Amino acid sequence: MINYAVQRFIQAIIAIVGVLTIVFVVMHLSGDPTLLLVPQDASAEMIAELRSQLGFDRPIYVQYLDYIYGLTHLDFGMSVVQRVPALDIVASRLPYTIQLAAGALLVAIGVGIPAGIIMATMRGSVIERILTAIVVTGQSVPTFLSGILLIFVFGVTLRWLPTSGAGELSAMIMPSIALGALSMSTFARMTRIAIIDELSKDYVRAGRARGLSLGQVVFRHVLRNASIPVITIAALEIGNLLAGAVIIETVFAWPGIGQLAIQSIQSRDFLVVQVIVLLISFVYVLTSVLADLVYVFVDPRIRLVR
Template identity: 40%
Template sequence: MLGFVVRRLTVALLVAVAVSWLSFGLIFMAGDPAIAIAGSGGSAADAAAVREAYGFDRPIVVQYLDWVTGVLGGDLGRSVYFNMPVSEIVAARVKVTLLLGFLSFALALLVAVPLGVVAAMFRNSIVDRLALGFAVLGQAIPSFWLGLMLIVVFGVWYGIVPISGTDTWRGYILPVLVLSYYAMPAMMRVTRSGMIDVLDADYVRTARAKGLPGWLVITRHALRNAVLPLISLSAVQLGVLLSGSIVIESVFAVNGMGRLAWESLLRSDLPVVQAIILILALIYVALTTLSDVINALLDPRIRGRRA
């Protein structure tokens, strides 16, 4: 197990290095960043001043090494628009996005897994068809449209919850419902598919033949093996919820990382965009690595495979 963890951590470290290259290089791919920061109304002299102030006139390798050194020390640069450290701006917004993402993920998991298990136990029945219909509907409805409809019904017509902001816990209700419903279909279908496969396995039939209670067969024998693909999917889904909430944060006026990324792009605030890309990409790397380790703990066969 230790060897497997070391291999996965080594791969994660190499991916993190590649991510740092990409996040640093992205701001140069769209053109001269000095011109973008100077703005459309800036002159050549303004661009030259920006280039000198931010060190864009130095060799690209030197710029990258300085940037990485600063990141390792907690310095993500300085915002062009706010004229303050990027780390302070991101720290103020990342808490909202993390809370929104984890709440949405938890709700999606609590609904999708039992629904997938029940659908598999009663496959091809009306219960199974309703569960699949629920999943198809969730994949078909645009998240922004669902968010607007919830605002109209529960915020405007009935006034039950706030329609924007997260000043109180009630402000998280609608965004969490929309984001969780976005994540539920894939999680439910993977759970259902995995349960159908293991319910027909010999060891499950043997457990039933021994007279074990049905709930014990499902939870201890079937679900443990069926949940392996779900763990890998959950890591990806959580990463999507944390990084892909730009639309939902805009619809509900939530001041999180997604909205900050959009605003920074509009303002050509490249240091902030660069930091957000790096942070979200590293979150993805950490989540996928963690899911691999958890799968290896649950299934000893995975430990012997190459990372």
């Protein structure tokens, strides 16, 4: 068990360093931010001086090693644009994204899993067909389009909900739905498949043979068994929601890290982008480690064998 945890930890570090390296290289290939920082009429000397001040004149591997060295001391660097620690900028935006992701996750799990259960257990019914239509829609409409459609219908036409900003709770409803829709479909489909798969197992028939109804067998045995693949999906979806927030936050002018990422990429604010990427990859890794721990809790075969 300990061995397993250590192994997972090392894998996680390698994954994060890998992602970071790729982002570092890509960001630096995209150009030098110095030019964006200086006034239009700046002389070549001024540019060169600022460049050397910011350290962008050094070879890329030196910049990289310097950055990594900083990270080991929990120094995430300064924003080249705002001249404040990049971590502080991201931290100030993070609560909004957490709020939005939580809302979206609530939509995804709260609607997706019950929908999946119904679709698996009531096959051929009218309600199953309606849910299938909803799930297919959620899955196939791109996030930016569903966001704009929601704004058009509920914000502009009906005027029920605010179209942008992060003030009151009602402002969260549309972005949460738009961001959660794709995840909701994924949860519904995976839950449905997992349950149908479990329903074909012998223990279901054996449960009915002891006098349980199909519903009782589903609630006592099938759901728990079917939860294992769904947990895997949940871990991936949390990371996907953060990534999806980049688009949704832009559409709804939501002041979270997604919007910040877009702004920082446009202004070539490397260090802020890198903090965001680090954060998202950290969340991916963390959720997959958490999922592994949950498996251990749910499935005695993993708990006792490892």
